[in-house]
Amino acid sequence: MLNIVIFGAPGSGKGTQSELLIRKYRLKHVSTGDLLRAEIKSGSELGKVAHQYISRGHLVPDEIVIEMLEDLIKRHSSEKGFIFDGFPRTLSQGKSLNDKLEKNGQTISTVLSLDVDDEELIDRLVKRGQLSGRSDDNEQVIKSRLSVYHEQTEPLKDFYAKQNKLVSIPGKGTVEEVFKSIEEVIDHLKNGQNG
Ligand code: B4P
Numbered sequence: 144m145l146n147i148v149i150f151g152a153p154g155s156g157k158g159t160q161s162e163l164l165i166r167k168y169r170l171k172h173v174s175t176g177d178l179l180r181a182e183i184k185s186g187s188e189l190g191k192v193a194h195q196y197i198s199r200g201h202l203v204p205d206e207i208v209i210e211m212l213e214d215l216i217k218r219h220s221s222e223k224g225f226i227f228d229g230f231p232r233t234l235s236q237g238k239s240l241n242d243k244l245e246k247n248g249q250t251i252s253t254v255l256s257l258d259v260d261d262e263e264l265i266d267r268l269v270k271r272g273q274l275s276g277r278s279d280d281n282e283q284v285i286k287s288r289l290s291v292y293h294e295q296t297e298p299l300k301d302f303y304a305k306q307n308k309l310v311s312i313p314g315k316g317t318v319e320e321v322f323k324s325i326e327e328v329i330d331h332l333k334n335g336q337n338g
Pocket of ligand 1: 155201
């Protein structure tokens with residue numbers, strides 16, 4: 144089983160690269176951002192709460208996101224593996240993910256950290272906001288998301304480095320170039336699992 148965490152700042156290419164990964168490796172895609180946006184669209188109580196945080200560029204509280212993820216892991220226990228996209232985003236989420244996987248006799252295979260500088264991130268997200276109209280893709284909210292990333296999410300790099308799981312991927316090339324670096328890491332992992 145291959146359990147991959149795609150890690151990076153907002154706009155680093157997590158969602159973009161996940162799409163390519165699912166196609167090639169047939170893993171189950173878990174994007175907490177997509178799940179939360181679906182809840183908002185459906186008008187559910189959870190969605191109403193999530194919207195209050197997302198529209199200000201804050202993280203949705205850990206309890207909500209962890210519960211959502213727990214349900215999903217249970218429902219898809221027989222898959223080939225997961226791509227966790229945008230989860231974990233806090234140390235508490237990271238510890239919880241390790242626990243949940245361990246309970247099912249699984250572990251995280253690798254954490255791919257997409258490294259892109261803040262200037263490029265702001266540029267990408269402002270452009271996406273102009274096309275998609277996503278309410279959290281405007282410059283003021285983007286800056287808040289970036290500072291939340293540096294304060295609450297980036298410490299996870301150290302958490303995974305200590306477990307020898309962290310692999311840094313230069314995230315600034317074209318989508319294809321970034322994917323090529325990712326493929327190399329995963330193919331190497333898969334060969335190790337088979338051999
Ligand atoms: P997410 O949906 O995870 O959104 P994101 O961080 O902006 O990244 P995304 O994956 O969508 O974009 P990508 O980098 O691929 O989260 C949204 C919000 O939900 C969070 O701010 C938070 O409030 C909440 N949330 C989600 N998960 C949570 C959790 N676990 N805990 C608490 N709260 C949570 O792409 C960005 C743009 O760059 C695209 O337009 C793309 O086309 C472009 N791009 C990608 N790769 C490129 C490249 N190589 N070159 C040029 N452009 C590129």
